[in-house]
Amino acid sequence: MDAALKALAEPRRREILRLVWVRELPATDIADHFGDVTRPAISQHLSVLKAAGLLSERREGTRRLYQANRDEMQNLRKFLDEYWTSGLERLRDAAEAAQRDKEKR
Amino acid sequence: MAELVREIMIDATPETIWPFLTEPDKHILWEGTVADIDPRPGGVYRVLVRGEFQSAGEYVEVVPLQKVAFTFGWEDDGNPVQPGSTMVEITLHPEGNKTRVRLVHRGLPDDAVEPHGDGWAHYLERLATRAVGNDPGPDTGEGGTA
Numbered sequence: 001m002d003a004a005l006k007a008l009a010e011p012r013r014r015e016i017l018r019l020v021w022v023r024e025l026p027a028t029d030i031a032d033h034f035g036d037v038t039r040p041a042i043s044q045h046l047s048v049l050k051a052a053g054l055l056s057e058r059r060e061g062t063r064r065l066y067q068a069n070r071d072e073m074q075n076l077r078k079f080l081d082e083y084w085t086s087g088l089e090r091l092r093d094a095a096e097a098a099q100r101d102k103e104k105r
Numbered sequence: 106m107a108e109l110v111r112e113i114m115i116d117a118t119p120e121t122i123w124p125f126l127t128e129p130d131k132h133i134l135w136e137g138t139v140a141d142i143d144p145r146p147g148g149v150y151r152v153l154v155r156g157e158f159q160s161a162g163e164y165v166e167v168v169p170l171q172k173v174a175f176t177f178g179w180e181d182d183g184n185p186v187q188p189g190s191t192m193v194e195i196t197l198h199p200e201g202n203k204t205r206v207r208l209v210h211r212g213l214p215d216d217a218v219e220p221h222g223d224g225w226a227h228y229l230e231r232l233a234t235r236a237v238g239n240d241p242g243p244d245t246g247e248g249g250t251a
Contacts, residue, residue, distance in 0.1 A: 091113070
């Protein structure tokens, strides 16, 4: 989860996921999309996305095809949906424990 | 511009809850692993979330036992919600022996919502919006991942 959020902080990695959101693409097509980025750099971005679970890789003959992993995105959405809600629930638990301690004294 | 409101009823008095909002040692009991906070107007707000994500801002208004308001954003490169660009307001409303805690998050800048057409961009913006506590509204966009 943390790796996924970090992976998303880089604009080019977001652009890569956008490219392969609805279709599989080989690394060469992905690299061609970025005129200003070297292939090793693209390759590095693909590794980061793969390690974060956001990208799946499939081999077909000598080619490697990439596609966004939507299941992992679902997990991320859930985490972020709960950001403030879970924070306030933790605040409630901590404050209520403190209140009980006060009343015991 | 969306506004997010979250409320929770806490079985404790404002006097008990207040230190959790204003003292670093107590703040990390509910949010963050490191809290560098100086709750007075102009004071720093820095909370490291999940040990990795640096939220940052500045206190704007502090009314003891009633209200803290601070600017809020994320320091990660590329995050569309940069520090200072949004505002969080937490207020305490005593009701009998309990307290209603209300959190309002306002002001996601318009340029945080880039006009992308397809699914990933759509959800990414929703993520960014939700990450800072704004409500992106019902998910009716394209992408088909729901």
